[in-house]
Amino acid sequence: MTISQTRNIGLPLMNLLKLKGFSILLQLQLEEQLLRTSSENWCILNDGTSDPTVVMGVSGKPAELLEIESVVLDQVPVIRRFTGGGTVLVDDGTIFVTFICSKDAIPGLQPYPRPIMSWSSLLYNKVFQGIGDFHLRENDYVFGERKFGGNAQSIIRSRWIHHTSFLWDYKVGNMSYLKLPKRAPEYRLSRGHLDFICRMKDYMTRSNFIERTVEATGFYFSVRSVDLEAIETPSNIKFCPSSRLLAKQELEAAARAL
Template identity: 70%
Template structure:
Protein backbone atom coordinates (compact mmCIF):
# COMPACT_ATOMS: atom_id res chain seq x y z
CA UNK A 1 0.00 0.00 0.00
CA UNK A 2 1.03 3.62 -0.30
CA UNK A 3 2.67 5.46 2.58
CA UNK A 4 -0.65 6.83 3.80
CA UNK A 5 -2.43 6.18 7.06
CA UNK A 6 -3.98 2.70 7.03
CA UNK A 7 -7.34 4.13 8.11
CA UNK A 8 -7.52 6.07 4.82
CA UNK A 9 -7.20 2.87 2.80
CA UNK A 10 -8.62 0.02 4.86
CA UNK A 11 -11.69 -0.88 6.86
CA UNK A 12 -9.52 -1.33 9.94
CA UNK A 13 -12.15 -2.89 12.21
CA UNK A 14 -12.92 -5.61 9.65
CA UNK A 15 -9.21 -6.22 8.99
CA UNK A 16 -8.57 -6.67 12.72
CA UNK A 17 -11.65 -8.84 13.24
CA UNK A 18 -10.68 -11.23 10.44
CA UNK A 19 -6.94 -11.19 11.21
CA UNK A 20 -5.98 -9.99 7.73
CA UNK A 21 -2.19 -9.42 7.41
CA UNK A 22 -1.26 -5.95 6.14
CA UNK A 23 2.09 -5.17 4.50
CA UNK A 24 3.37 -1.68 3.74
CA UNK A 25 5.56 -2.23 0.70
CA UNK A 26 8.66 -0.16 0.14
CA UNK A 27 7.63 0.97 -3.34
CA UNK A 28 4.28 2.43 -2.32
CA UNK A 29 1.48 2.10 -4.87
CA UNK A 30 -2.21 1.48 -4.29
CA UNK A 31 -3.70 -1.01 -1.84
CA UNK A 32 -3.80 -4.57 -3.18
CA UNK A 33 -5.68 -7.64 -1.97
CA UNK A 34 -3.26 -10.57 -2.27
CA UNK A 35 -4.56 -14.12 -2.58
CA UNK A 36 -4.43 -17.07 -4.97
CA UNK A 37 -6.04 -14.92 -7.66
CA UNK A 38 -3.19 -12.40 -7.76
CA UNK A 39 -0.37 -12.72 -10.30
CA UNK A 40 2.76 -10.64 -9.68
CA UNK A 41 5.16 -9.61 -12.43
CA UNK A 42 8.24 -7.59 -11.43
CA UNK A 43 11.06 -6.09 -13.47
CA UNK A 44 14.19 -5.49 -11.36
CA UNK A 45 16.66 -3.80 -13.69
CA UNK A 46 19.98 -2.01 -13.81
CA UNK A 47 19.92 1.53 -15.17
CA UNK A 48 21.13 0.45 -18.63
CA UNK A 49 18.93 -2.64 -18.99
CA UNK A 50 16.60 -0.95 -21.50
CA UNK A 51 18.59 1.17 -23.97
CA UNK A 52 17.35 4.74 -24.20
CA UNK A 53 14.89 4.44 -21.32
CA UNK A 54 14.77 7.54 -19.12
CA UNK A 55 14.55 6.49 -15.48
CA UNK A 56 11.46 8.39 -14.46
CA UNK A 57 8.01 6.98 -13.63
CA UNK A 58 6.18 7.99 -16.81
CA UNK A 59 8.76 6.68 -19.33
CA UNK A 60 8.96 3.37 -17.44
CA UNK A 61 5.15 3.12 -17.41
CA UNK A 62 5.05 3.82 -21.15
CA UNK A 63 7.70 1.16 -21.80
CA UNK A 64 5.79 -1.39 -19.72
CA UNK A 65 2.55 -0.53 -21.52
CA UNK A 66 4.21 -1.37 -24.82
CA UNK A 67 5.41 -4.71 -23.49
CA UNK A 68 1.95 -5.66 -22.22
CA UNK A 69 0.39 -4.56 -25.50
CA UNK A 70 2.19 -7.60 -26.92
CA UNK A 71 0.97 -9.83 -24.08
CA UNK A 72 -2.68 -8.85 -24.58
CA UNK A 73 -2.66 -8.48 -28.36
CA UNK A 74 -6.08 -9.56 -29.62
CA UNK A 75 -7.39 -9.97 -26.06
CA UNK A 76 -9.96 -7.62 -24.56
CA UNK A 77 -9.47 -3.91 -25.21
CA UNK A 78 -6.13 -3.52 -23.45
CA UNK A 79 -4.38 -0.22 -22.86
CA UNK A 80 -2.35 1.69 -20.29
CA UNK A 81 -4.73 4.20 -18.75
CA UNK A 82 -3.22 6.73 -16.39
CA UNK A 83 -1.13 4.38 -14.20
CA UNK A 84 -3.29 1.27 -14.60
CA UNK A 85 -3.57 -1.58 -17.08
CA UNK A 86 -7.17 -1.90 -18.23
CA UNK A 87 -9.53 -3.74 -20.52
CA UNK A 88 -11.71 -0.90 -21.76
CA UNK A 89 -12.47 1.07 -18.61
CA UNK A 90 -12.03 -1.85 -16.17
CA UNK A 91 -8.78 -2.25 -14.26
CA UNK A 92 -6.88 -5.54 -14.54
CA UNK A 93 -3.55 -4.50 -13.03
CA UNK A 94 -2.01 -1.89 -10.76
CA UNK A 95 1.62 -0.78 -10.68
CA UNK A 96 4.26 0.43 -8.26
CA UNK A 97 7.82 1.59 -8.86
CA UNK A 98 11.06 2.26 -7.07
CA UNK A 99 13.82 4.15 -8.88
CA UNK A 100 17.37 4.83 -7.69
CA UNK A 101 20.46 6.15 -9.43
CA UNK A 102 21.66 2.72 -10.52
CA UNK A 103 18.54 0.57 -10.83
CA UNK A 104 14.77 0.50 -11.00
CA UNK A 105 11.87 -1.76 -10.09
CA UNK A 106 8.50 -1.88 -11.81
CA UNK A 107 6.05 -4.38 -10.42
CA UNK A 108 2.47 -5.17 -11.23
CA UNK A 109 -0.32 -6.90 -9.34
CA UNK A 110 -2.55 -8.51 -11.97
CA UNK A 111 -6.15 -9.43 -11.16
CA UNK A 112 -6.28 -12.96 -12.50
CA UNK A 113 -9.29 -13.49 -10.24
CA UNK A 114 -10.70 -11.99 -7.05
CA UNK A 115 -13.20 -12.78 -4.34
CA UNK A 116 -16.01 -10.27 -4.02
CA UNK A 117 -15.99 -10.51 -0.22
CA UNK A 118 -12.34 -9.42 -0.01
CA UNK A 119 -13.10 -6.09 -1.66
CA UNK A 120 -15.02 -5.08 1.47
CA UNK A 121 -11.70 -4.64 3.32
CA UNK A 122 -10.80 -1.71 1.05
CA UNK A 123 -12.01 1.86 1.27
CA UNK A 124 -12.49 4.04 -1.78
CA UNK A 125 -9.19 5.97 -1.83
CA UNK A 126 -9.22 9.77 -1.71
CA UNK A 127 -7.01 9.97 -4.79
CA UNK A 128 -8.49 7.99 -7.67
CA UNK A 129 -7.82 7.93 -11.42
CA UNK A 130 -10.17 10.13 -13.42
CA UNK A 131 -11.48 7.23 -15.48
CA UNK A 132 -12.73 5.47 -12.33
CA UNK A 133 -15.58 8.01 -12.01
CA UNK A 134 -16.17 7.16 -8.33
CA UNK A 135 -17.20 3.59 -9.20
CA UNK A 136 -17.02 1.07 -6.37
CA UNK A 137 -14.41 -1.69 -6.49
CA UNK A 138 -16.66 -4.30 -8.08
CA UNK A 139 -17.71 -1.97 -10.91
CA UNK A 140 -14.14 -0.79 -11.46
CA UNK A 141 -12.16 -4.04 -11.82
CA UNK A 142 -12.42 -7.21 -13.87
CA UNK A 143 -10.73 -10.63 -14.03
CA UNK A 144 -8.16 -11.63 -16.64
CA UNK A 145 -9.41 -15.23 -16.34
CA UNK A 146 -12.55 -14.19 -18.23
CA UNK A 147 -10.40 -13.41 -21.28
CA UNK A 148 -7.55 -15.93 -21.37
CA UNK A 149 -6.15 -18.94 -19.55
CA UNK A 150 -3.56 -18.51 -16.81
CA UNK A 151 -0.99 -20.56 -18.74
CA UNK A 152 -1.56 -18.46 -21.87
CA UNK A 153 -1.07 -15.24 -19.89
CA UNK A 154 2.19 -16.52 -18.38
CA UNK A 155 3.48 -17.83 -21.72
CA UNK A 156 2.69 -14.56 -23.50
CA UNK A 157 4.35 -12.56 -20.72
CA UNK A 158 7.52 -14.66 -20.95
CA UNK A 159 7.56 -14.30 -24.75
CA UNK A 160 7.07 -10.52 -24.63
CA UNK A 161 9.76 -10.17 -21.96
CA UNK A 162 12.08 -12.33 -24.06
CA UNK A 163 11.81 -9.80 -26.88
CA UNK A 164 13.35 -7.20 -24.53
CA UNK A 165 15.78 -9.28 -22.46
CA UNK A 166 17.78 -12.49 -22.58
CA UNK A 167 15.93 -14.88 -20.27
CA UNK A 168 17.13 -17.80 -18.19
CA UNK A 169 14.79 -19.83 -16.02
CA UNK A 170 15.92 -20.23 -12.40
CA UNK A 171 14.37 -21.25 -9.11
CA UNK A 172 14.52 -19.07 -6.01
CA UNK A 173 17.11 -21.34 -4.39
CA UNK A 174 19.47 -20.92 -7.34
CA UNK A 175 19.12 -17.14 -7.26
CA UNK A 176 19.81 -17.02 -3.53
CA UNK A 177 22.84 -19.30 -3.91
CA UNK A 178 24.42 -16.96 -6.48
CA UNK A 179 23.93 -13.83 -4.39
CA UNK A 180 26.56 -12.65 -1.93
CA UNK A 181 24.33 -9.81 -0.75
CA UNK A 182 22.37 -10.17 2.46
CA UNK A 183 18.70 -9.53 1.82
CA UNK A 184 17.31 -6.76 4.02
CA UNK A 185 13.56 -6.40 3.41
CA UNK A 186 12.34 -2.81 3.24
CA UNK A 187 8.64 -3.65 3.23
CA UNK A 188 7.01 -3.84 6.66
CA UNK A 189 4.32 -6.06 8.13
CA UNK A 190 2.03 -3.85 10.20
CA UNK A 191 1.34 -5.21 13.67
CA UNK A 192 -2.08 -5.34 15.29
CA UNK A 193 -0.86 -2.51 17.50
CA UNK A 194 -0.11 -0.44 14.37
CA UNK A 195 -3.60 -1.07 13.05
CA UNK A 196 -5.31 -0.44 16.38
CA UNK A 197 -3.42 2.85 16.68
CA UNK A 198 -4.80 3.82 13.26
CA UNK A 199 -8.31 3.70 14.73
CA UNK A 200 -7.47 6.47 17.19
CA UNK A 201 -7.99 9.97 15.70
CA UNK A 202 -4.74 11.93 15.48
Protein backbone atom coordinates in the same frame (compact mmCIF):
# COMPACT_ATOMS: atom_id res chain seq x y z
CA MET B 1 19.94 -23.80 -27.91
CA THR B 2 16.25 -23.11 -28.56
CA ILE B 3 14.84 -20.98 -31.38
CA SER B 4 13.94 -18.34 -28.79
CA GLN B 5 17.51 -18.29 -27.46
CA THR B 6 18.88 -17.94 -30.98
CA ARG B 7 16.59 -14.98 -31.65
CA ASN B 8 17.69 -13.27 -28.46
CA ILE B 9 21.45 -13.41 -28.97
CA GLY B 10 22.84 -9.91 -28.36
CA LEU B 11 20.00 -8.83 -26.08
CA PRO B 12 20.65 -8.09 -22.40
CA LEU B 13 20.27 -11.07 -20.08
CA MET B 14 17.11 -11.40 -17.98
CA ASN B 15 16.92 -13.89 -15.13
CA LEU B 16 13.42 -15.40 -14.97
CA LEU B 17 12.18 -16.68 -11.62
CA LYS B 18 8.81 -18.45 -11.77
CA LEU B 19 7.02 -19.06 -8.47
CA LYS B 20 3.61 -20.43 -7.55
CA GLY B 21 1.69 -19.60 -4.38
CA PHE B 22 4.72 -17.83 -2.90
CA SER B 23 4.26 -15.56 0.11
CA ILE B 24 3.78 -11.98 -1.10
CA LEU B 25 5.75 -10.66 1.89
CA LEU B 26 8.72 -12.89 1.04
CA GLN B 27 8.39 -11.92 -2.60
CA LEU B 28 8.53 -8.21 -1.80
CA GLN B 29 11.55 -8.73 0.44
CA LEU B 30 13.27 -10.72 -2.30
CA GLU B 31 12.50 -8.03 -4.85
CA GLU B 32 14.05 -5.33 -2.69
CA GLN B 33 17.08 -7.55 -2.11
CA LEU B 34 17.58 -8.00 -5.87
CA LEU B 35 17.01 -4.31 -6.53
CA ARG B 36 19.59 -3.21 -3.99
CA THR B 37 22.20 -5.98 -3.99
CA SER B 38 22.20 -7.45 -7.51
CA SER B 39 23.52 -5.91 -10.71
CA GLU B 40 21.55 -8.27 -12.96
CA ASN B 41 18.11 -7.97 -14.58
CA TRP B 42 15.27 -9.99 -13.10
CA CYS B 43 11.72 -10.95 -13.97
CA ILE B 44 9.70 -12.57 -11.18
CA LEU B 45 6.42 -14.32 -11.99
CA ASN B 46 4.44 -15.47 -8.96
CA ASP B 47 1.19 -17.29 -9.76
CA GLY B 48 -0.94 -16.46 -6.70
CA THR B 49 -0.15 -16.05 -3.03
CA SER B 50 -1.28 -18.27 -0.20
CA ASP B 51 -3.46 -16.11 2.07
CA PRO B 52 -5.65 -13.05 1.39
CA THR B 53 -3.41 -10.09 2.25
CA VAL B 54 -3.67 -6.33 2.00
CA VAL B 55 -0.60 -4.65 0.48
CA MET B 56 -0.16 -0.89 0.88
CA GLY B 57 2.35 1.49 -0.66
CA VAL B 58 5.24 2.81 1.39
CA SER B 59 3.35 5.98 2.36
CA GLY B 60 -0.10 4.41 2.72
CA LYS B 61 -2.16 5.28 5.81
CA PRO B 62 -4.31 2.40 7.11
CA ALA B 63 -7.03 4.67 8.50
CA GLU B 64 -7.57 6.24 5.07
CA LEU B 65 -7.31 3.05 3.02
CA LEU B 66 -8.75 0.19 5.05
CA GLU B 67 -11.91 -0.81 6.87
CA ILE B 68 -9.66 -1.41 9.84
CA GLU B 69 -12.21 -2.95 12.20
CA SER B 70 -13.06 -5.66 9.65
CA VAL B 71 -9.38 -6.21 8.84
CA VAL B 72 -8.50 -6.69 12.52
CA LEU B 73 -11.58 -8.79 13.31
CA ASP B 74 -10.91 -11.16 10.38
CA GLN B 75 -7.15 -11.15 11.02
CA VAL B 76 -6.28 -10.11 7.47
CA PRO B 77 -2.51 -9.50 7.20
CA VAL B 78 -1.51 -5.97 6.13
CA ILE B 79 1.86 -5.33 4.49
CA ARG B 80 3.56 -2.01 3.91
CA ARG B 81 5.75 -2.56 0.86
CA PHE B 82 8.95 -0.74 -0.09
CA THR B 83 7.54 0.87 -3.26
CA GLY B 84 4.94 3.55 -3.82
CA GLY B 85 1.56 3.08 -5.46
CA GLY B 86 -1.86 2.17 -4.15
CA THR B 87 -3.46 -0.47 -1.98
CA VAL B 88 -4.53 -3.91 -3.18
CA LEU B 89 -6.05 -7.06 -1.71
CA VAL B 90 -4.11 -10.04 -3.07
CA ASP B 91 -4.76 -13.78 -2.80
CA ASP B 92 -4.57 -16.96 -4.86
CA GLY B 93 -6.39 -15.18 -7.70
CA THR B 94 -3.63 -12.58 -8.11
CA ILE B 95 -0.74 -13.02 -10.54
CA PHE B 96 2.36 -10.94 -9.80
CA VAL B 97 4.87 -9.83 -12.44
CA THR B 98 7.98 -7.86 -11.52
CA PHE B 99 10.78 -6.40 -13.62
CA ILE B 100 13.99 -5.31 -11.90
CA CYS B 101 16.47 -3.75 -14.29
CA SER B 102 19.68 -1.79 -14.50
CA LYS B 103 19.17 1.69 -15.94
CA ASP B 104 21.02 0.85 -19.15
CA ALA B 105 19.25 -2.46 -19.76
CA ILE B 106 16.75 -1.08 -22.29
CA PRO B 107 18.37 1.23 -24.86
CA GLY B 108 16.88 4.71 -24.90
CA LEU B 109 14.66 4.19 -21.85
CA GLN B 110 14.88 7.14 -19.48
CA PRO B 111 14.89 5.91 -15.85
CA TYR B 112 11.85 7.88 -14.72
CA PRO B 113 8.34 6.72 -13.77
CA ARG B 114 6.47 7.71 -16.93
CA PRO B 115 8.95 6.25 -19.45
CA ILE B 116 9.17 3.01 -17.47
CA MET B 117 5.36 2.86 -17.33
CA SER B 118 5.16 3.48 -21.07
CA TRP B 119 7.72 0.76 -21.80
CA SER B 120 5.76 -1.70 -19.67
CA SER B 121 2.60 -0.95 -21.68
CA LEU B 122 4.47 -1.80 -24.90
CA LEU B 123 5.46 -5.15 -23.42
CA TYR B 124 1.92 -5.89 -22.27
CA ASN B 125 0.51 -4.78 -25.61
CA LYS B 126 2.28 -7.87 -26.95
CA VAL B 127 0.88 -10.01 -24.13
CA PHE B 128 -2.72 -8.89 -24.74
CA GLN B 129 -2.57 -8.57 -28.50
CA GLY B 130 -5.97 -9.64 -29.84
CA ILE B 131 -7.39 -9.97 -26.30
CA GLY B 132 -9.87 -7.44 -24.97
CA ASP B 133 -9.51 -3.67 -25.31
CA PHE B 134 -6.20 -3.42 -23.49
CA HIS B 135 -4.48 -0.12 -22.81
CA LEU B 136 -2.61 1.85 -20.18
CA ARG B 137 -4.96 4.27 -18.42
CA GLU B 138 -3.13 6.74 -16.23
CA ASN B 139 -1.03 4.25 -14.18
CA ASP B 140 -3.33 1.24 -14.54
CA TYR B 141 -3.75 -1.59 -17.02
CA VAL B 142 -7.36 -1.78 -18.18
CA PHE B 143 -9.71 -3.61 -20.49
CA GLY B 144 -11.99 -0.86 -21.73
CA GLU B 145 -12.78 1.24 -18.66
CA ARG B 146 -12.12 -1.45 -16.06
CA LYS B 147 -8.86 -2.00 -14.22
CA PHE B 148 -7.25 -5.42 -13.88
CA GLY B 149 -3.62 -4.49 -13.20
CA GLY B 150 -2.16 -2.12 -10.61
CA ASN B 151 1.45 -0.96 -10.71
CA ALA B 152 4.13 0.30 -8.36
CA GLN B 153 7.71 1.41 -8.93
CA SER B 154 10.91 2.37 -7.21
CA ILE B 155 13.92 3.98 -8.87
CA ILE B 156 17.32 4.10 -7.21
CA ARG B 157 20.68 5.38 -8.40
CA SER B 158 21.49 2.70 -10.96
CA ARG B 159 18.42 0.46 -11.02
CA TRP B 160 14.63 0.40 -11.11
CA ILE B 161 11.75 -1.93 -10.32
CA HIS B 162 8.29 -2.09 -11.86
CA HIS B 163 5.87 -4.57 -10.33
CA THR B 164 2.26 -5.37 -11.10
CA SER B 165 -0.58 -7.18 -9.35
CA PHE B 166 -2.90 -8.70 -11.97
CA LEU B 167 -6.46 -9.59 -10.95
CA TRP B 168 -6.94 -12.89 -12.71
CA ASP B 169 -9.81 -13.45 -10.27
CA TYR B 170 -11.04 -11.93 -7.03
CA LYS B 171 -13.51 -12.71 -4.26
CA VAL B 172 -16.24 -10.10 -3.97
CA GLY B 173 -16.23 -10.26 -0.15
CA ASN B 174 -12.54 -9.35 0.03
CA MET B 175 -13.14 -6.00 -1.64
CA SER B 176 -15.04 -4.87 1.48
CA TYR B 177 -11.75 -4.54 3.37
CA LEU B 178 -10.73 -1.60 1.17
CA LYS B 179 -12.07 1.93 1.41
CA LEU B 180 -12.50 4.11 -1.64
CA PRO B 181 -9.18 5.98 -1.82
CA LYS B 182 -9.21 9.76 -1.48
CA ARG B 183 -6.76 9.98 -4.37
CA ALA B 184 -7.97 7.97 -7.34
CA PRO B 185 -7.43 8.08 -11.11
CA GLU B 186 -9.78 10.43 -12.92
CA TYR B 187 -11.21 7.68 -15.11
CA ARG B 188 -12.49 5.88 -12.00
CA LEU B 189 -15.28 8.48 -11.72
CA SER B 190 -16.00 7.57 -8.08
CA ARG B 191 -16.99 4.03 -9.06
CA GLY B 192 -16.98 1.43 -6.30
CA HIS B 193 -14.48 -1.41 -6.40
CA LEU B 194 -16.78 -3.88 -8.14
CA ASP B 195 -17.72 -1.40 -10.87
CA PHE B 196 -14.12 -0.35 -11.36
CA ILE B 197 -12.26 -3.65 -11.68
CA CYS B 198 -12.61 -6.72 -13.86
CA ARG B 199 -11.33 -10.30 -13.91
CA MET B 200 -8.65 -11.41 -16.34
CA LYS B 201 -10.11 -14.92 -16.32
CA ASP B 202 -12.96 -13.57 -18.47
CA TYR B 203 -10.36 -12.93 -21.18
CA MET B 204 -7.66 -15.61 -20.92
CA THR B 205 -6.30 -18.52 -18.88
CA ARG B 206 -3.62 -18.13 -16.25
CA SER B 207 -1.17 -20.33 -18.12
CA ASN B 208 -1.72 -18.43 -21.38
CA PHE B 209 -1.05 -15.10 -19.65
CA ILE B 210 2.16 -16.39 -18.08
CA GLU B 211 3.37 -17.93 -21.35
CA ARG B 212 2.65 -14.73 -23.27
CA THR B 213 4.43 -12.62 -20.64
CA VAL B 214 7.58 -14.73 -20.88
CA GLU B 215 7.41 -14.58 -24.67
CA ALA B 216 6.94 -10.79 -24.68
CA THR B 217 9.89 -10.38 -22.30
CA GLY B 218 11.95 -12.25 -24.88
CA PHE B 219 11.52 -9.37 -27.35
CA TYR B 220 13.64 -7.17 -25.07
CA PHE B 221 15.87 -9.65 -23.23
CA SER B 222 17.59 -12.98 -23.53
CA VAL B 223 15.62 -14.89 -20.91
CA ARG B 224 17.30 -17.45 -18.63
CA SER B 225 15.32 -19.43 -16.05
CA VAL B 226 16.76 -19.56 -12.54
CA ASP B 227 15.76 -21.32 -9.31
CA LEU B 228 14.95 -19.57 -6.06
CA GLU B 229 17.59 -21.61 -4.24
CA ALA B 230 20.31 -20.16 -6.47
CA ILE B 231 19.70 -16.57 -5.33
CA GLU B 232 22.09 -15.36 -2.67
CA THR B 233 22.91 -12.01 -1.12
CA PRO B 234 26.59 -11.13 -1.60
CA SER B 235 28.42 -11.72 1.68
CA ASN B 236 29.97 -8.25 1.62
CA ILE B 237 26.61 -6.45 1.39
CA LYS B 238 24.35 -5.82 4.37
CA PHE B 239 20.67 -5.90 3.49
CA CYS B 240 17.61 -5.41 5.67
CA PRO B 241 14.23 -5.50 3.87
CA SER B 242 11.82 -2.65 4.55
CA SER B 243 8.60 -4.40 3.43
CA ARG B 244 6.92 -5.66 6.59
CA LEU B 245 3.71 -6.81 8.22
CA LEU B 246 1.94 -4.16 10.25
CA ALA B 247 1.37 -5.29 13.82
CA LYS B 248 -2.16 -5.67 15.16
CA GLN B 249 -1.38 -2.90 17.66
CA GLU B 250 -0.54 -0.51 14.82
CA LEU B 251 -3.85 -1.20 13.09
CA GLU B 252 -5.81 -0.87 16.34
CA ALA B 253 -4.09 2.44 17.06
CA ALA B 254 -5.04 3.66 13.58
CA ALA B 255 -8.65 2.61 14.21
CA ARG B 256 -8.78 4.52 17.52
CA ALA B 257 -7.51 7.63 15.77
CA LEU B 258 -10.49 7.70 13.41
